[in-house]
Amino acid sequence: MQIQQIEGRGADADPRNRPGVPMETVPAPLSGAQMPIEQQKSDYAVLMHGGKQKLPPVFGTAAPLKGLSGVIRKVAYKYPDHWARHWMMLMMADRVDSWEHNLRRTLPLAAVLVLGGLTFKLIRR
Amino acid sequence: MRALTYQGPYRVRVENKPDPIIEHPQDVVLKVTRTAICGSDLHLLHGLIADTRVGCTFGHEFMGVVEEAGREVKNLRKGDRVVVPFNISCGTCFYCQRSLTALCENSNPSSDLASGVFGYSHTTGGFEGGQAEYVRVPYADVGPMRAPDDMEDEEVLFLSDILPTGYQGAEMGEIQPGETVVVFGCGPVGLFAMKSAWLMGAGRVIAVDHLPYRLAFAEQYAKVETVNFKEVGDVVMHLRELCGGRGADVCIDAVGMEAEGSTMHKMLGLAKLEAGAPTAINWSIDTVRKGGNVSIIGVYGPPWNLINIGTAMNKGLTLRMNQCNVRRYMPRLLEHIREGRIDAKGIITHRFPLEDAAHAYHLFAQKRDNCIKCVLVPHGHA
Numbered sequence: 001m002q003i004q005q006i007e008g009r010g011a012d013a014d015p016r017n018r019p020g021v022p023m024e025t026v027p028a029p030l031s032g033a034q035m036p037i038e039q040q041k042s043d044y045a046v047l048m049h050g051g052k053q054k055l056p057p058v059f060g061t062a063a064p065l066k067g068l069s070g071v072i073r074k075v076a077y078k079y080p081d082h083w084a085r086h087w088m089m090l091m092m093a094d095r096v097d098s099w100e101h102n103l104r105r106t107l108p109l110a111a112v113l114v115l116g117g118l119t120f121k122l123i124r125r
Numbered sequence: 126m127r128a129l130t131y132q133g134p135y136r137v138r139v140e141n142k143p144d145p146i147i148e149h150p151q152d153v154v155l156k157v158t159r160t161a162i163c164g165s166d167l168h169l170l171h172g173l174i175a176d177t178r179v180g181c182t183f184g185h186e187f188m189g190v191v192e193e194a195g196r197e198v199k200n201l202r203k204g205d206r207v208v209v210p211f212n213i214s215c216g217t218c219f220y221c222q223r224s225l226t227a228l229c230e231n232s233n234p235s236s237d238l239a240s241g242v243f244g245y246s247h248t249t250g251g252f253e254g255g256q257a258e259y260v261r262v263p264y265a266d267v268g269p270m271r272a273p274d275d276m277e278d279e280e281v282l283f284l285s286d287i288l289p290t291g292y293q294g295a296e297m298g299e300i301q302p303g304e305t306v307v308v309f310g311c312g313p314v315g316l317f318a319m320k321s322a323w324l325m326g327a328g329r330v331i332a333v334d335h336l337p338y339r340l341a342f343a344e345q346y347a348k349v350e351t352v353n354f355k356e357v358g359d360v361v362m363h364l365r366e367l368c369g370g371r372g373a374d375v376c377i378d379a380v381g382m383e384a385e386g387s388t389m390h391k392m393l394g395l396a397k398l399e400a401g402a403p404t405a406i407n408w409s410i411d412t413v414r415k416g417g418n419v420s421i422i423g424v425y426g427p428p429w430n431l432i433n434i435g436t437a438m439n440k441g442l443t444l445r446m447n448q449c450n451v452r453r454y455m456p457r458l459l460e461h462i463r464e465g466r467i468d469a470k471g472i473i474t475h476r477f478p479l480e481d482a483a484h485a486y487h488l489f490a491q492k493r494d495n496c497i498k499c500v501l502v503p504h505g506h507a
Contacts, residue, residue: 006323006348008466012457013302013326019457020296020450024223030452032200032266033216037231040149047247048234056231058149058213058263060241060252063178073176081236087428090175090248091397098133098172101179 047073051080069097127503128182128257129482134172137483142182145253145261150197153265155209159278160187160255162482162499163286164312165424167490168382169246173394173401174426176235176247184244185211186285187255188278191265200266206278207269209262210451211286213241213252216267227448232263238427239448248426256482258503270455273463279500280462283317283469289454291317291379294422295325297445298375302326307364307373307412308349309405311339313472313498314422315379319347320467322377331367333360333408335385338495346471354386361411374417376409381423390431400426410437410444421446472498479503 003009015021029035037057044064048055065073076089128142145154166183168174188208191201201207213233214226220240221229232241233250241263244254253260262269272281291314300306306322308315311334322330330349334340340351352367354360365372382394382401390402409419410433419442437444461467474497477485485499501507 003323003328003348008461008464009323010302010326011461011466012321012324017457018296018325019454020224020293024225027219027222030214030216030221030224030226030267033221033264034151034197034199034266035217037215037217038150038197046234046251049236051237052234056234058151058215058232058241059234060247060250061148062181062247062251062253069178077235081238081427084428087175087426088397094172094175094177097179101133 047077049081049086050078051082067097067100069093069100072096126258127479129184129479131169131177131179131181131183133179135170137170137183137486139480139482142257145259147193147195148261149263150195151264151266152195153191153198153201153262153269154193155189155207155260155262156192157187157189157255157258157260157503158206159189159282160184160501160503161282162256162485162489162501164314165245165381166486168401168424168426170486170490171383173382174246174248178247181246181251182244182254182257184254184256184260185242186282186287187243187260188272188282188285189255189260192259194265198265201269206272208272208281208284208455209243209255210268210455211242212268212448212451213243213250213263214267214452215264221267224450224453226268226450226452256479256501258479268452270452273459276463277470279470279473281459281469282500283313284451284455284458286449286451287313288317288458288467288469289451290314290422290449292321292454292458293447293449294318294377294379294420295321297420297422297447298322298377298418299443300325300327300375303328304374305329305331305368306375306377307331307333307368307409308377308379309333309408310379310423311336311343311351312379315377316343316347316472316497317467318377318379318422319343319349323348324461324466331364331373333364336492339492339497342497360386361408364412368414372412372414372417374414376413376417376419378405378409378419378421378423380405382425384423393431399430400428401430403430403432406430407433410440410442413440413442415440416442418443418445422449473500475499476507477501478507
C-alpha cells in the first residue's frame, strides 16, 4: 500500500495539532475543577509513604489492611517510596496476603478433614 | 454488586461485593456499561505490581452512566453517559494546572510515582476498578467526558486509556514528517501508537513482536511493516539494516515489564532482582539512531531496572516517558474517531459478560484465540 493512501496520514504533522504539545501548559485550573477540595474521611487508617507530608483530599478505600500482610505493609509505609526496602516489603506483603487468603479459604475444609479423621480413629478404637 | 476480584497471583474471580457509595462530595457512582482488560492489568494479575491486595477490583478502562452524584458535582447528573480517564485528577494542583493530570498530587497517598489510578493496586491510591457493575469516580467534574449521543460505547471506550496512551507515545517521540518509527509491541497500545505515528506524518512505521497473529493484525490494521524478532538473528542489527544502517529516528516501547526476548532479564525479573524485563527499552536505545528519540509508554514497576543508560547518554538520545495525561487528548482523538482516521472499535476481538471475566483474563494473558482486546459487558448481553 502506498503511504499516501493511509487514512489521516499527516493530520497531526503540525505540532500545533498535537494535544500534548507543549508538554506543560501555562498554569491554570482545569475546566470543572473546584477549590477548596473537602477532605475525604475514612473509617480506617489510610497509609501514606514515609516521604509524604499530608493526606491528599481524595484516596481509595479498596482493601483495608488485615492480618500479617497488613502488619508488613504498615512497616513498609514507614519508609519513603524512594527506598528499595519500601517496595521489597510491599512485594513480600503481597505474597503473604495471598498465602493468608489461601489459608482462610482452605481452613474450613482442613478442619473438617482433621475432625473427620480424628472421629474415624476414635470409632475404630 | 458483582465485581472481578484479585485472589492472588494468576487468579481472579467474579464475586459479590458491596455497592460503591459517594465517599467525597465530588464523587459520582457510575453504572458501568463497558469495561476492557488492559495489557497492564496482566502485570497486576501476575503479581508484579507492589501492594496489590487480595479482594481488590481491577479495571481502569471503562465507561458508563451516572447513577448517583455527590453534592458538589456540578457538570454531571444521573443518566449522563461518560468515558472516564484512568487517571484520577483534581484539576487544581501544581501538575493538573500544567495539564499533567497523570501526575496529580491530590489523589494518591501511597506513593509519589503517579496520580491515583482506578483499579491499579494501592501503589496508585487504592481505588476500586471498573471491572464491576458499579464504580466510584472521584473528581467527577474534571476527568469524565460526556460520550456523544450519536456514538456507541465501543467507539469511544478506548478514549479512557489505550488510544490516548498510544497517541502520547507517538507524540513524545516528536515525530517529524517523513521519519522512520519503530514500535516495539503489537498489542492494543502499540497498534494505536502506529496509527498515531501515521497521523503525525511518519514516512515509515515498523512494528516488532514475536506473535505471528499480532504481527499480521498490525500489518492489516495499521498498515505497517513488521518484524518477528524470533525469526531474525539479531533484532537490533536487523532493524538498523532496515533503516539504512543508521537506525530509526524514533523508537517507541509499547511493551513494558513482561517483555520476551531476553532470558537474563526474564530470570532477573522473576527473581525480583529487577522490576520486570526492560528488554524493549534496551532494544529501543540500541535501535534508534544517534540523537534520536525514545518514547516509553510500556509500564515498569519500581524499584529498578537494568537499562543501557550509558549507551543512551553516549548516543545523545532523548528519552521521554510518562503515564498518559488522558484528559487533554480526549477531544482531539474523538475527532479522529469521528472522521474515520482511527477505527478504535476495530481492535476488539472478544466480548464477554462480566461473569466470564476470569476466562477473559486467561485468554488474553495466554494470547489464545488470536486475542487482541477483550471487552467486558457488566449489564446485559455481550
